[in-house]
Amino acid sequence: MTIMKKVIILFVLFALCFNSKIIAHAINFETERHAPAVTVKAFFSRSAPLVNARVEIYAPESEQPFQTGRTDQKGIFAFVPTVTGNWRIRVDDERGHAGNVSVSISGNFFEAGEAGETEETEETGEITDPAAEAENAAVYREEEAETTILRDIPLAYRIIFGLSLIFGITAIIYASRVRQELNSRNREA
Amino acid sequence: MHISDGILDTGIVMAANVVSVGVIYLTGRNVKPEEIPKIGMTGAALFVASLIHFPMAGTSLHLGLFGIAGIILGKRAFPAIFTAILFQALIFQHGGLVTVGINSLNMGAGAYAAWLIWRTEALPEYLRSALAGFVGIIIPALLMSLEFQLSGYGRGIFYLFSIYIFAALIEGAVSFSAVRFFRKVKPELLI
Numbered sequence: 602m603t604i605m606k607k608v609i610i611l612f613v614l615f616a617l618c619f620n621s622k623i624i625a626h627a628i629n630f631e632t633e634r635h636a637p638a639v640t641v642k643a644f645f646s647r648s649a650p651l652v653n654a655r656v657e658i659y660a661p662e663s664e665q666p667f668q669t670g671r672t673d674q675k676g677i678f679a680f681v682p683t684v685t686g687n688w689r690i691r692v693d694d695e696r697g698h699a700g701n702v703s704v705s706i707s708g709n710f711f712e713a714g715e716a717g718e719t720e721e722t723e724e725t726g727e728i729t730d731p732a733a734e735a736e737n738a739a740v741y742r743e744e745e746a747e748t749t750i751l752r753d754i755p756l757a758y759r760i761i762f763g764l765s766l767i768f769g770i771t772a773i774i775y776a777s778r779v780r781q782e783l784n785s786r787n788r789e790a
Numbered sequence: 791m792h793i794s795d796g797i798l799d800t801g802i803v804m805a806a807n808v809v810s811v812g813v814i815y816l817t818g819r820n821v822k823p824e825e826i827p828k829i830g831m832t833g834a835a836l837f838v839a840s841l842i843h844f845p846m847a848g849t850s851l852h853l854g855l856f857g858i859a860g861i862i863l864g865k866r867a868f869p870a871i872f873t874a875i876l877f878q879a880l881i882f883q884h885g886g887l888v889t890v891g892i893n894s895l896n897m898g899a900g901a902y903a904a905w906l907i908w909r910t911e912a913l914p915e916y917l918r919s920a921l922a923g924f925v926g927i928i929i930p931a932l933l934m935s936l937e938f939q940l941s942g943y944g945r946g947i948f949y950l951f952s953i954y955i956f957a958a959l960i961e962g963a964v965s966f967s968a969v970r971f972f973r974k975v976k977p978e979l980l981i
Contacts, residue, residue: 609811756882760841763881764834767873771830778823 608774628692628700636711639704640679643672643692650676654694661686682706792840792878792885792893793934799941807891810872813898817868825863828979829870832859836874840884844960851957856897857926857965860904861919862972862979867901868894892937900929904965915973916966923965927958 628651631642643651653671656678660667672678672692682688685706693699754762821829839853859867872894878884885893904922907913913921931954972979 756841759881760838763837763877766877767830767834767837770873771826771833775823775826775830778821778826782823 607777608770611770628698630700630702632702632704634704634706634710638679638681639688640677641690641702643676643700651692651694652676654692657691659689660684661688685710792875793889793937795886795888797941798889798892798937802937802940803889803892806895810891810895813895814869814872817865821866825866829863829866832863832867833870833873836871837877840878851953853964854897854927854961856900856930857904857923857961858968860901860926861908861922861965861969864905865902867905868898871898871901896930896933899933900926903929915969919969920962920966924958924962926965927954927961
């Protein structure tokens with residue numbers, strides 16, 4: 602493998618670890634159980650909510666939707682469970698992404714006065730419609746441009762980070778190039 | 791100067807990415823080991839240079855140092871510029887990630903033009919160095935205006951171009967003093 606190929610692979614890997622969310626949108630769910638209702642918030646990686654996404658709620662051991670609806674402007678919806686068990690929820694934004702989450706409802710949920718509990722889960726979004734996904738990729742990229750890992754890191758640290766990466770790559774290329782040179786010299790000798 | 795994602799025509803941008811990978815191969819081929827640290831150092835300087843901002847006519851301009859990169863590295867400037875722009879896009883969100891190709895081609899063209907001017911032995915050195923710095927900004931700005939025009943944007947971009955003339959003048963002064971400094975301190979850096 603030539604140095605050039607190695608460098609290109611390195612660049613691609615590096616780019617991927619910064620932008621993995623663009624390739625497979627992770628959908629996060631934040632569920633809050635607070636009798637008598639369960640509130641679910643659906644959002645992309647960090648902040649962008651799934652606005653006006655189709656929601657289907659399935660009661661435990663049921664294939665028919667218990668309730669259907671849409672998320673609000675903040676990606677939030679709520680429902681009132683009637684029985685204990687695992688309630689399955691499917692959120693589909695109809696722009697090419699969907700995610701599933703299940704909420705387990707135990708017996709003491711229905712007992713009055715129980716304190717609410719919050720739980721956060723992350724589901725890797727499945728791509729339901731590749732064409733729509735491609736069409737809307739630009740929109741999501743805009744929404745998620747703000748959510749790269751490095752946003753919260755101070756500028757000075759980012760500068761040092763970038764410089765050390767550049768020096769590191771330079772050193773790697775330098776080392777392998779020198780080794781090549783030495784090998785060819787040895788072969789000649 | 792750095793074009794963001796989703797502004798230019800996708801076809802142009804993707805073609806530029808493919809072309810720039812090819813150009814990296816062509817310009818980085820058969821690189822001598824002793825050249826590599828120089829390329830890395832210049833890349834690092836380019837990477838940081840864009841953070842030096844100065845206000846100008848309602849917008850802000852920043853240094854590019856493409857002229858100096860061309861003077862020091864010649865055709866090897868392209869890999870350094872590509873690396874610097876890629877990391878600026880990744881770490882500073884400065885310019886788009888998909889547009890790294892077209893941005894580095896624009897600025898690489900500036901560096902190459904600067905190198906061509908630098909090699910013109912007929913001119914005195916101070917003039918060559920200042921001109922190289924000037925061209926290092928003006929060529930990318932010209933290309934950028936052209937690309938915006940091709941993607942169907944109006945003439946407002948030519949207003950932006952007129953601002954870049956000031957940036958290019960500043961860059962010319964920087965490049966002039968940098969070359970004087972190198973000539974005094976480390977003349978072997980100047981090819």
